[in-house]
Amino acid sequence: MACHRPPWRTALSNALAASRIVSMHVMVLGAGVTGVTTAWYLRERGFDVSVVDRQPGPALETSFANGGQISISHPEPWSSPAAPWIALRALGRRDAPLRLKPGLDPARWRWLAGFLLECLPQRHHRNAEAIARLAVHSGACLRTLRDRTGLHYEEQTRGILHLFFERSEYEKARAKIAFLARHGIAARLCDAHECVTLEPALRNSHPPLVGGIHALGDESGNAMQFTRELARRCAQAGVQFHFETTVEKVAPDARGIVRVVARTADGNAVPLQADAWVVCLGSHGPALLEGAGEHLAIYPVKGYSVTAPVVDPARAPNVSLTDESRRIVCSRLGDTLRVAGTAEICGFDTSVHADRCRALLDWAESMFPGALDTAGATPWAGLRPCTPSNVPYIGRSRWEGLWLNTGHGSLGWTLACGSAHCLAEMMSGRAPPVAGFPFRGAQPT
Numbered sequence: 212m213a214c215h216r217p218p219w220r221t222a223l224s225n226a227l228a229a230s231r232i233v234s235m236h237v238m239v240l241g242a243g244v245t246g247v248t249t250a251w252y253l254r255e256r257g258f259d260v261s262v263v264d265r266q267p268g269p270a271l272e273t274s275f276a277n278g279g280q281i282s283i284s285h286p287e288p289w290s291s292p293a294a295p296w297i298a299l300r301a302l303g304r305r306d307a308p309l310r311l312k313p314g315l316d317p318a319r320w321r322w323l324a325g326f327l328l329e330c331l332p333q334r335h336h337r338n339a340e341a342i343a344r345l346a347v348h349s350g351a352c353l354r355t356l357r358d359r360t361g362l363h364y365e366e367q368t369r370g371i372l373h374l375f376f377e378r379s380e381y382e383k384a385r386a387k388i389a390f391l392a393r394h395g396i397a398a399r400l401c402d403a404h405e406c407v408t409l410e411p412a413l414r415n416s417h418p419p420l421v422g423g424i425h426a427l428g429d430e431s432g433n434a435m436q437f438t439r440e441l442a443r444r445c446a447q448a449g450v451q452f453h454f455e456t457t458v459e460k461v462a463p464d465a466r467g468i469v470r471v472v473a474r475t476a477d478g479n480a481v482p483l484q485a486d487a488w489v490v491c492l493g494s495h496g497p498a499l500l501e502g503a504g505e506h507l508a509i510y511p512v513k514g515y516s517v518t519a520p521v522v523d524p525a526r527a528p529n530v531s532l533t534d535e536s537r538r539i540v541c542s543r544l545g546d547t548l549r550v551a552g553t554a555e556i557c558g559f560d561t562s563v564h565a566d567r568c569r570a571l572l573d574w575a576e577s578m579f580p581g582a583l584d585t586a587g588a589t590p591w592a593g594l595r596p597c598t599p600s601n602v603p604y605i606g607r608s609r610w611e612g613l614w615l616n617t618g619h620g621s622l623g624w625t626l627a628c629g630s631a632h633c634l635a636e637m638m639s640g641r642a643p644p645v646a647g648f649p650f651r652g653a654q655p656t
């Protein structure tokens with residue numbers, strides 16, 4: 212992911228950027244949680260900002276109904292030494308958390324080859340370290356933003372409880388806690404009894420719980436509500452939003468100046484005007500940047516959520532939970548419970564399959580019997596913009612004026628504020644305030 216440009220060029224363009232901020236117009240492509248937070252931090256630094264999205268409003272694609280977790284304590288990417296065995300065990304099982312659709316799509320196989328490479332122990336460790344550093348910064352940025360703006364988004368600040376139902380996994384928990392502690396992430400080991408004391412709704416859970424890790428600084432909240440509320444604040448602060456505007460082409464002209472063409476709601480193709488661009492297009496960025504010779508290894512990894520009304524609050528959890536054995540998460544959002552999980556590698560398909568949703572609801576019913584109106588649950592599927600390493604692209608592209616903040620995979624909500632803050636610092640000519648993260652084209656801190 213390294214960006215090969217001479218250091219003097221980076222220094223010069225940073226200095227130029229710093230001197231032009233006040234009049235510089237940045238256009239953010241994409242109004243998911245990543246694009247809107249990017250717009251916020253750029254506007255805060257004095258840039259003139261506009262945002263373009265093909266949908267009629269913010270957060271209508273992957274940021275719409277995710278698991279809700281601000282999971283600083285889960286920086287480990289899916290590409291781990293255990294992942295190939297988990298994938299093999301999942302083959303053919305209808306209730307498997309992982310599903311790979313057979314087919315010849317070369318992009319899928321290229322991405323899977325990259326994923327396998329990132330499963331090597333050293334790479335996995337390096338990626339987890341990088342994500343942990345960014346996640347810690349992101350948590351701090353989110354708290355500051357919330358304090359400054361008074362934003363509410365059904366947030367819960369009770370931590371995340373990681374649950375283990377298999378003793379072999381619970382026994383590895385101490386090593387995980389030590390890893391988190393090295394990054395200043397507070398977490399403590401809990402036996403089954405302590406888990407139930409922390410979250411009484413677990414008292415009737417089936418199968419019986421072995422234990423858990425309570426990550427005290429983690430949070431949860433409604434990413435869609437957050438994004439919409441923040442977009443409203445952005446608009447009040449002068450950010451221009453252009454919805455129902457589809458980006459069709461991003462390519463440099465003969466002089467190397469990036470040109471962006473979009474199609475507006477009335478069907479007209481229009482050239483967009485800006486001094487700089489930030490790509491926050493989720494899984495759709497790679498196809499658009501291919502024309503600019505920028506190859507982003509981002510693949511859509513499909514996931515599901517169901518959001519069920521809570522009918523008995525005493526039986527429904529308030530603490531956000533991660534079932535480490537079955538790879539399912541849940542978050543209390545107001546008077547509903549959001550349950551999310553599964554990973555399907557099947558291309559750009561967002562159709563909702565009833566059996567996948569049923570598996571999530573069955574999990575919720577077995578964990579919290581009588582708590583939810585499962586018949587009234589709202590199903591959803593979205594595409595995580597995943598890099599093989601789950602480390603996002605943040606920083607410069609190979610073209611002057613074209614920046615990247617994309618590919619946040621399974622942690623886009625967790626990493627949104629920190630990624631956007633770091634990118635805005637870079638675009639302001641400063642070093643990003645997170646050491647040890649592979650920002651593209653950053654000066655060493």
Ligand SMILES: Cc1cc2nc3c(=O)[nH]c(=O)nc-3n(C[C@H](O)[C@H](O)[C@H](O)COP(=O)(O)OP(=O)(O)OC[C@H]3O[C@@H](n4cnc5c(N)ncnc54)[C@H](O)[C@@H]3O)c2cc1C
Pocket residue numbers: 240241242243244245246263264265266269270271272273274275276277278279280281282456457458459491492493494495496513514515516540551552592593594595596617618619620621622623624625626
């Ligand atoms: C089931 C599930 C559960 C998850 N749970 C969690 C969780 O608990 N915690 C967590 O941190 N993360 C979670 N995630 C991941 C997180 O939701 C994503 O990483 C995040 O939403 C990605 O945000 P984004 O802004 O990059 O992408 P998006 O939200 O997809 O935004 C991209 C935007 O670009 C726009 N766009 C695309 N193409 C074009 C175009 N050609 N022209 C104009 N606009 C375009 C889209 O309309 C969209 O608004 C989960 C994801 C899923 C699917």
